[in-house]
Structures are given as structure tokens and as C-alpha cells.
Amino acid sequence: MTTATPTATDRLHALDAARALALLLGIALHASMSFFLPIPVQDPSASTTLAVGFFLIHSFRMTLFFLIAGYFGHLLWQRLGTRSFLRDRSRRIGLPLLGGWLLLAPVSIAIVIWGLTRSGVPSELAQSSPADQGLPLVHLWFLYYLGLFYLATAALRALWNRLDPSDRFGAAIDRALAWTLRRGLAPVLLALPAAAVLALDPGWRVWFGIHTPDFGLQPQLPASIAYGSAFAAGWWLRRQGSFLTDLASRWRSQLLLAVGLSALALLLVGPRPNLFDATTLAGGEGRRVLYAAVYALSGWYWSFGLLGACQRWLARPSARWRYLADASYWIYLLHLPLVFGLQVALRDWPLHWSLKFPLIVGLTLVALLLSYRWFVRGSWIGALLNGRRKAPGLAVEVAAVATPDTPITAVVPDEQSQLAELRGVRKRYGQTVALDGLDLQVRPGELLAVLGPNGAGKSTAIGLWLGTLRSDSGEVRTLGGDPTDVHSRLELGCMLQDVRLAPMLSAREHIDLTRRCYRDPLGVDECIELAGIGDFAERRYGKLSGGQQRQVQFALAICGRPRLLFLDEPTVGLDLPARERLWASLRQLVAQGRSIVLTTHYLEEAEALADRVAVLAGGRLLAEGSVAQMRELVSRTRIRCLSDVEASTVRQWPGVVEVSAQDRQLQLTASDPETVVRRLLQTDPQLSRLEVRPANLAEAFSELTLEAA
Amino acid sequence: MNPHSSTLPSLASGRAPLPLRLLLAAYLAEFRQDLLGALRSVGFALPTLLVPLAVYLVFGVLMTSGEGEPSYGPEVGNYLFVGFSALAVMMPGIFSSAVLAQEREQRLLLLKRALPLPPGASVLAKLLMAVTISTMAVSIVTLAALLLGKLTLSTAQILVIWLTMIVGSLPFAAIGLWIGSWSSAAAAPAWANLLFLPMLWLSGLFIPLPAFLKPWVVIWPAFHLNQLALGLAQVDGFIFIPTELAAVVLLAITAICGVLAVRRLARVG
Numbered sequence: 002m003t004t005a006t007p008t009a010t011d012r013l014h015a016l017d018a019a020r021a022l023a024l025l026l027g028i029a030l031h032a033s034m035s036f037f038l039p040i041p042v043q044d045p046s047a048s049t050t051l052a053v054g055f056f057l058i059h060s061f062r063m064t065l066f067f068l069i070a071g072y073f074g075h076l077l078w079q080r081l082g083t084r085s086f087l088r089d090r091s092r093r094i095g096l097p098l099l100g101g102w103l104l105l106a107p108v109s110i111a112i113v114i115w116g117l118t119r120s121g122v123p124s125e126l127a128q129s130s131p132a133d134q135g136l137p138l139v140h141l142w143f144l145y146y147l148g149l150f151y152l153a154t155a156a157l158r159a160l161w162n163r164l165d166p167s168d169r170f171g172a173a174i175d176r177a178l179a180w181t182l183r184r185g186l187a188p189v190l191l192a193l194p195a196a197a198v199l200a201l202d203p204g205w206r207v208w209f210g211i212h213t214p215d216f217g218l219q220p221q222l223p224a225s226i227a228y229g230s231a232f233a234a235g236w237w238l239r240r241q242g243s244f245l246t247d248l249a250s251r252w253r254s255q256l257l258l259a260v261g262l263s264a265l266a267l268l269l270v271g272p273r274p275n276l277f278d279a280t281t282l283a284g285g286e287g288r289r290v291l292y293a294a295v296y297a298l299s300g301w302y303w304s305f306g307l308l309g310a311c312q313r314w315l316a317r318p319s320a321r322w323r324y325l326a327d328a329s330y331w332i333y334l335l336h337l338p339l340v341f342g343l344q345v346a347l348r349d350w351p352l353h354w355s356l357k358f359p360l361i362v363g364l365t366l367v368a369l370l371l372s373y374r375w376f377v378r379g380s381w382i383g384a385l386l387n388g389r390r391k392a393p394g395l396a397v398e399v400a401a402v403a404t405p406d407t408p409i410t411a412v413v414p415d416e417q418s419q420l421a422e423l424r425g426v427r428k429r430y431g432q433t434v435a436l437d438g439l440d441l442q443v444r445p446g447e448l449l450a451v452l453g454p455n456g457a458g459k460s461t462a463i464g465l466w467l468g469t470l471r472s473d474s475g476e477v478r479t480l481g482g483d484p485t486d487v488h489s490r491l492e493l494g495c496m497l498q499d500v501r502l503a504p505m506l507s508a509r510e511h512i513d514l515t516r517r518c519y520r521d522p523l524g525v526d527e528c529i530e531l532a533g534i535g536d537f538a539e540r541r542y543g544k545l546s547g548g549q550q551r552q553v554q555f556a557l558a559i560c561g562r563p564r565l566l567f568l569d570e571p572t573v574g575l576d577l578p579a580r581e582r583l584w585a586s587l588r589q590l591v592a593q594g595r596s597i598v599l600t601t602h603y604l605e606e607a608e609a610l611a612d613r614v615a616v617l618a619g620g621r622l623l624a625e626g627s628v629a630q631m632r633e634l635v636s637r638t639r640i641r642c643l644s645d646v647e648a649s650t651v652r653q654w655p656g657v658v659e660v661s662a663q664d665r666q667l668q669l670t671a672s673d674p675e676t677v678v679r680r681l682l683q684t685d686p687q688l689s690r691l692e693v694r695p696a697n698l699a700e701a702f703s704e705l706t707l708e709a710a
Numbered sequence: 711m712n713p714h715s716s717t718l719p720s721l722a723s724g725r726a727p728l729p730l731r732l733l734l735a736a737y738l739a740e741f742r743q744d745l746l747g748a749l750r751s752v753g754f755a756l757p758t759l760l761v762p763l764a765v766y767l768v769f770g771v772l773m774t775s776g777e778g779e780p781s782y783g784p785e786v787g788n789y790l791f792v793g794f795s796a797l798a799v800m801m802p803g804i805f806s807s808a809v810l811a812q813e814r815e816q817r818l819l820l821l822k823r824a825l826p827l828p829p830g831a832s833v834l835a836k837l838l839m840a841v842t843i844s845t846m847a848v849s850i851v852t853l854a855a856l857l858l859g860k861l862t863l864s865t866a867q868i869l870v871i872w873l874t875m876i877v878g879s880l881p882f883a884a885i886g887l888w889i890g891s892w893s894s895a896a897a898a899p900a901w902a903n904l905l906f907l908p909m910l911w912l913s914g915l916f917i918p919l920p921a922f923l924k925p926w927v928v929i930w931p932a933f934h935l936n937q938l939a940l941g942l943a944q945v946d947g948f949i950f951i952p953t954e955l956a957a958v959v960l961l962a963i964t965a966i967c968g969v970l971a972v973r974r975l976a977r978v979g
Contacts, residue, residue, distance in 0.1 A: 517732070
């Protein structure tokens with residue numbers, strides 16, 4: 002297997018996909034065998050359809066593979082130089098060949114023997130024992146030949162450089178190739194060696210095309226010529242800058258030709274192999290030569306057509322295809338024993354081939370994809386096969402997040418007794434950063450109001466504390482443990498945004514059912530009373546108004562007497578009396594020593610209830626402290642007056658933060674109000690309606706988040 | 711800091727697991743909630759309980775009581791009964807996907823994940839809900855068959871079939887869970903029908919199939935449930951595959967769909 006270079010361009014994605022296709026088609030190819038051949042076992046449900054499928058796949062698969070291997074080989078050789086190239090290839094091709102052969106060959110052969118003993122092979126077919134044919138390479142022969150081709154190429158290159166130092170002959174070949182490529186005739190030229198070697202081989206088993214050299218270390222002529230020429234073509238075509246774009250522009254016509262040629266080949270040779278007289282083709286020598294030509298040609302048109310189609314449709318980077326391409330090498334190496342084993346195991350199942358075949362392919366793919374994910378991708382095997390270890394999933398790796406700015410902290414957090422805490426927590430949704438290293442604690446007996454604009458990370462923080470979300474990094478603790486552990490939530494109540502409870506149950510039923518999750522819950526009536534929902538407790542939830550539904554959800558949040566209560570925007574949609582009732586309940590709960598975390602948009606809610614306020618923006622803690630401290634933190638004063646002084650003049654004065662003016666109405670925010678007021682009065686003795694007051698929380702809050710933005 | 715905070719028991723005592731009695735009560739409460747919700751949803755409960763009975767009466771009773779019946783022999787009544795029983799236990803499971811998808815979309819499952827609900831309670835409750843409604847539906851069909859005298863089976867055989875059907879509703883409930891775990895609420899009924907309708911007609915439960923479709927019956931779980939019940943009750947003449955194979959297939963479907971659903975619901979519910 003060759004590598005995609007790190008300087009991967011769009012082109013390489015298409016080649017990776019095409020190579021994965023060639024390898025994965027091998028699974029279908031081998032899985033179809035038992036339905037028309039006695040290898041590894043003759044299945045009783047025979048299929049001509051699968052025989053035809055085998056014929057088609059076999060006619061082009063390895064040609065396509067070696068073509069791509071040659072192309073990538075040239076690319077890699079150019080990048081690494083001959084010596085490093087050979088070292089890299091011996092690691093990525095030689096080691097898998099050796100290791101794979103030691104492990105897989107015995108297993109595969111054992112399964113074939115097991116299968117043969119089960120189905121009983123006609124004696125004519127079992128005449129030559131494997132020992133006669135040389136060392137069994139099983140399906141790993143392609144690695145062996147690939148290795149040979151690399152060595153041959155290295156040797157030929159050295160020779161070539163000596164014989165044709167000015168590359169004149171090379172340039173002539175380039176021109177000839179370019180000419181045939183432009184006219185879509187390259188397959189005709191490239192098919193010549195394969196067609197010749199097939200037609201001239203007296204032992205050619207016609208239906209099976211290029212004989213698979215899976216036995217013996219001595220290179221076999223048909224495979225060496227046919228696949229060697231494909232490899233050489235790939236190597237050489239890399240010198241043609243426009244090769245892939247040419248293919249992409251004519252993939253349809255080339256595939257159409259391929260289909261026609263394959264149909265003609267099948268017409269000549271028949272849809273199923275003649276196992277008893279495999280080397281004979283009825284109809285004389287002329288028909289045999291014609292068939293050889295058509296067969297070789299169809300293989301090349303398929304290869305060019307499929308490569309063009311990949312270039313047309315799969316040239317863009319895609320995480321899925323990339324993953325599949327990475328996995329395909331492992332899958333192909335391991336698939337044969339699995340496929341053979343399943344074929345033998347399923348032989349006696351009374352199922353039709355149209356079910357068994359997909360079952361075999363599917364089970365093999367699932368098993369190998371899972372094994373790839375769990376044992377290979379991130380391990381040394383993955384590093385050996387794919388060039389480096391990779392992250393387990395499809396996700397694109399994200400860059401490390403920069404260190405956040407230090408938040409403005411008005412109060413040093415009390416380290417001792419936190420009911421819930423977030424420490425350096427980061428959370429992303431895709432490319433969006435929701436929390437960016439957030440530190441936030443909830444202390445016993447306090448009401449913490451979390452403020453912030455939309456998207457500040459408030460709900461994410463609550464989701465983490467509740468265990469419904471998981472952080473990317475950092476520590477999340479709730480009631481002394483990991484919130485995803487149910488024991489950490491036994492004393493926790495919550496009210497989330499946009500929840501709709503089961504519409505067919507009444508509020509009373511909802512409370513009765515929810516309270517059973519807790520050790521020592523409130524009584525149903527007590528809970529109804531505390532939440533103030535007595536008027537509609539018997540009505541079905543689906544029939545309640547939006548505000549009433551929120552009140553029922555509040556009842557569920559408190560029904561378990563929680564030690565810690567999370568309320569995400571609890572008063573949205575409530576009318577004034579309902580809101581005040583809820584506030585009263587919250588004060589009562591805090592008085593009992595319970596802690597509450599409240600997110601809200603209503604700043605008066607935070608001012609009215611909160612012991613402590615935390616301001617979030619952009620997933621970071623901007624400020625934290627009591628309501629008074631927060632005001633102090635942005636100790637700004639609002640000054641309003643009617644004056645003739647220009648706003649632009651005032652803006653220059655020290656101590657002035659912001660100025661706006663409408664007609665004569667001047668409105669400013671000042672960090673040093675006394676000096677500013679004195680200067681105002683000096684500048685404009687006519688000044689009237691002077692009004693000076695501290696900024697309220699809303700103003701403090703909006704200024705803080707504005708500064709953060 | 712609030713002076714009353716000392717009135718609460720220690721944090722550690724709050725983390726102790728619930729006593730078994732309370733734990734079981736919590737599981738039961740969740741199941742009751744789902745069952746009540748389902749039974750009160752007319753659009754779900756009525757079709758799942760009455761459609762099997764209605765089609766059994768039309769296809770299994772009226773249309774086989776004419777002159778044509780003897781060509782199959784009286785045993786065909788047994789086969790049809792088992793087929794319609796399978797139909798009865800398929801529907802609640804598969805169509806509970808819509809309920810689940812809706813709860814997921816309305817963030818009810820999210821709320822349940824935040825509550826101290828015992829592990830797996832919401833999934834288990836959904837499964838049990840589907841099994842319970844399936845039990846009701848198959849009981850109705852069985853009663854109708856007995857009252858109309860369409861069966862030549864022994865009491866033991868009928869009991870075995872009835873029990874097999876009840877347990878056999880689990881794979882369909884698991885399929886429903888799986889669909890509900892990823893489908894949108896609007897699309898869930900469509901997905902459920904896309905599976906249910908072809909399975910209804912193509913698994914050979916009560917319609918003779920053309921030859922080219924016959925080998926394909928084995929892809930439908932309903933065929934395997936049918937074979938499992940017929941095999942366990944030893945209803946001769948209608949057993950086409952080994953009973954163990956049918957059991958293994960149903961078990962595998964339950965396991966695969968269940969695991970996929972639970973995995974997904976643990977993250978997105």
C-alpha cells in the first residue's frame with residue numbers, strides 16, 4: 002500500500018477513494034466465490050448473478066489498484082528519493098506482508114481445507130495439491146508483487162538514467178501518452194501487454210482472466226506483465242499533469258464503454274466458468290484472441306472510468322471517505338479468513354444466496370471496521386498501515402484553545418465547601434466555543450445568579466452540572482461527585498428551558514411520579530402549595546397555558562427537597578403574581594439552607610434574589626461577586642442634565658466614560674462623578690435638571706459584556 | 711452564607727444509594743407514567759389495540775369462513791391466528807417510536823437525565839409499556855379466536871403462543887426505541903410505517919407470497935416471531951426454519967437495537 006502524501010491535494014482524495022474501492026470490492030469478490038465455485042466451500046444456493054459480479058470485479062480490480070499504486074509510488078519517490086522510498090515501502094508493504102502472511106495464511110488455508118472437506122470437491126479439481134504450486138501467498142500476493150514492482154522500478158530508473166540522461170525518449174513517451182489520453186484511447190494502448198500475454202498463454206483459464214498468482218514466489222508471467230504494466234502506467238501517468246482532470250471529464254463515456262466491453266466478453270466466454278475444462282474457449286483461435294483483447298480492454302476502461310468518476314465526485318476532502326480509505330488496508334488484509342469462515346459456517350443455513358451474500362459481506366465489514374476503530378486506528382498497527390496514529394473518530398482535530406483572559410473576580414472563591422463547581426472547563430459544539438476555561442463554584446445556602454447575553458454559556462454550564470452534557474476538558478463536580486453518576490443527583494432539582502412534559506398527565510400525577518426519584522420528597526399537596534399551582538393541579542399538562550406549565554415544572558424541580566436547585570430562566574412567560582410567588586418560594590428555600598443557581602435575563606430578578614452574581618460572556622467568567630460588589634466593580638455613575646455643552650467636548654474630559662446627547666439632554670456615565678459634575682457646572686452655569694445616581698445592575702452588566710465584546 | 715445551612719444532613723449521606731424499596735418504586739413510577747400516557751393517547755392506544763382485532767376478524771375469520779377454506783384444511787385457522795397475534799405485538803413496539811421521538815424532541819428525556827431517575831429507568835419503562843400494551847392487544851385477538859372457535863390447537867399450545875407473543879414483543883419495542891432515538895418526532899410515524907407496512911405483507915404472516923419473494927421472508931423480524939411461536943407450540947405443517955434460529959435472530963435484533971438506542975439516548979435524550 003502506498004501513502005497519501007502529507008501535502009495531500011484534492012487529487013489524492015479521489016485516488017485514496019478509488020484505492021479503497023478496489024480493496025473493498027475484494028471482499029465482495031471473495032464473498033461471492035462460494036456461490037459458484039467450490040472455494041472455500043460450495044454453497045447449495047448457487048448464483049449466476051454473483052458469478053457475473055465476480056467476473057466484472059475481477060476484470061479490473063487489480064489493474065485499477067496497481068495503476069494507483071504506480072501513481073502514488075512516483076509521487077512518493079519524488080518526495081523521498083530512492084533510498085528513503087525503498088525504506089518506507091519495506092516498512093509499509095514488506096512488514097504487513099510478512100506479519101500478515103505468518104498470521105493469516107495458515108488460518109485461511111485451514112478454513113479452505115475445512116470447507117473442502119465439508120462440500121466434497123470433484124476429484125478433477127483437487128488434482129493439484131497446494132504443495133505442487135509453491136508457497137501459498139493467499140490474498141497477500143498483491144503486496145509481494147507490489148514489492149517486486151518497486152524494486153524493478155528502482156533498478157529500471159537507474160538504468161534509464163544512464164541510457165537516456167537527457168530524457169528525450171521519456172519525453173517522447175510522454176507525448177505519445179498525452180496524445181492517446183486526449184483522444185480517450187489510452188486504454189487501447191495500455192491493454193496491449195495484458196491482451197498479448199493472455200492470448201499467448203496456453204494454460205490460460207479463460208473465464209478467470211488474469212490468473213491470480215497466489216501461489217509461489219517465482220513471478221508468474223501473466224500477472225507480472227498485466228499488473229506490472231498497470232503499475233508502470235500509473236508511475237508514468239503521474240508525469241502527465243492533466244491526467245486526472247482528463248479522466249474526470251470523460252468518466253461517463255469510459256464506463257459506458259467498459260460496460261459494453263464486459264458484456265461482449267461475457268457473451269464470448271459465458272456467465273459461469275467451466276471448471277472442468279477451464280483453458281478451452283469454444284469457437285477457435287480467432288475467438289480466443291478477440292476475447293483476450295476485449296477482456297484486457299474492458300479492465301482498462303473500467304479502471305479509467307472509475308478513477309474518473311472518483312475524481313469527479315470524491316475529489317473533495319471528506320472525513321468519511323478519508324476514514325474508509327484509512328481503514329480499507331486493514332480490512333483487506335484481514336478479510337479473507339473471516340469471509341471464508343463465514344462462507345463455510347453459513348453453508349448449511351437454508352437461506353437464499355441473495356441473503357447469505359450480503360450477510361457475509363456485512364458481517365465482515367462491521368467486524369473489521371469495529372476492530373479497526375478499537376484496536377488499529379490509534380495503535381502501532383495503525384501507525385504501520387496508515388503512516389501514523391490517528392484520532393479514533395471522524396472529527397477534524399481542532400487546534401488547542403488559547404489561554405483565556407483572567408476574569409475580573411470581586412470575591413476570592415471560598416475553596417472549602419463547594420456544592421458544585423466547574424474548574425477550567427472547556428466545551429465546544431463543533432467549531433463554536435461554548436465554555437472557554439470556565440471556573441465557577443456554588444456554595445451552600447446561596448442563590449447564585451448567572452447572567453450573560455445569549456450564547457454566553459449559561460445553559461451549557463448548567464447542563465454540565467446536571468450531567469446532561471460532558472465537558473471537553475476540565476473538572477465538573479456536583480454534590481461531591483461526577484454529575485453523570487446518579488448518586489450525585491439524588492439531592493438535585495432542576496428546571497430547564499423549553500421542556501414539555503407528558504401532555505396526557507395532570508400536574509398532580511407529574512409531581513407524584515417525579516417525587517419518587519427522591520429519598521425524602523415533599524408530599525404532593527405540600528409541593529402543590531409551595532409552587533402555588535393548586536388551581537390547576539388536576540388539569541392535564543397539555544391543556545395548561547405556557548406560564549402554568551412553567552409553574553408545574555418548578556413544582557417538579559422542588560418536589561424532592563433538593564439541596565441544590567438549578568433553574569434555567571424560570572420566570573420566562575410568568576405573569577407578575579406568579580413570578581412574585583416563585584420569588585417568595587425561592588427565598589423560602591434559601592432560608593432553609595438550600596442552594597440555588599438561577600440563570601436569568603431579568604436583572605431585577607438577580608437584584609431581588611441573588612446573594613452572588615456571576616457574569617458570563619463568550620464562555621468565560623467576566624465578573625463575580627455580590628450585587629453590591631458588582632455595582633462597585635463597575636462603579637460608574639449616571640449623570641443627566643439639560644445643558645448647552647457639546648457632547649464631543651464632554652467626551653474629552655477625564656473621568657467620563659460615555660456620553661450621549663439628544664437636543665439639550667445630556668446623559669453621561671462617569672467613573673469620577675464629583676469632578677465631572679463640578680466641571681459641568683463651571684462650564685455651563687445655565688445647566689439645569691441635574692440628576693446623579695449610581696448605575697444599576699442592568700447598566701453594569703451591559704457595560705461589562707460590552708467591554709468583553 | 712446562610713445560618714440555616716447546618717439544618718441539612720451531610721453531603722455524604724445524600725449520596726447514599728436509594729433503599730431497594732424506593733428504587734423499585736421509582737422504576738415502577740416511571741413505568742406507570744409511560745403506560746398512563748400511552749393509554750390516554752387515543753391516537754396511539756386505539757389503533758394498537760383494535761386494528762389487530764379488526765383485521766383478524768376481516769381476514770382471519772370472515773374471509774376464511776367461506777367455501778374456499780378447505781383447500782388449506784382447518785389448520786389454516788391456527789396459522790392465521792398466530793400471524794395476527796404477531797401483528798398485535800408488533801404495533802405497540804414499533805409505533806412507540808413516535809412517543810419516544812416526541813419526548814426526546816420536547817426535551818423531556820433531557821429533563822429525566824438530569825433528574826435522579828435510576829439508571830435505564832426511562833428506557834426500561836418504554837419497553838415495559840410496549841410489552842404491556844402488546845399483551846393487551848394479543849389477549850384481545852386470542853379471546854376473539856377462542857370465542858369464534860377458529861382454533862384446533864390445544865390449550866397448552868394456545869398458552870405457549872400467547873406467552874411467546876408477549877415476550878416476542880420485546881424486539882419490536884427495541885426497534886421502536888431505536889427509531890425513536892434518532893428520528894424527529896414528525897418523521898417517526900413515517901419511519902415506523904415504512905418498516906411496519908412492508909413487514910406486514912412481506913413476512914408471509916397471512917398472505918401467500920409470490921415465489922420470488924419467499925426467500926426474503928427471513929429478513930423480517932415478524933417472520934421469525936411467527937416461526938418461534940409456531941415452533942415452540944409445535945404447530946405442524948407451518949414450521950419452515952429451525953426454532954432456535956428464529957430465537958437467535960429475535961434476540962440479536964433486541965440486543966442490537968436496544969444497545970444502539972440506549973447508547974444514543976444516553977447522549978442525546
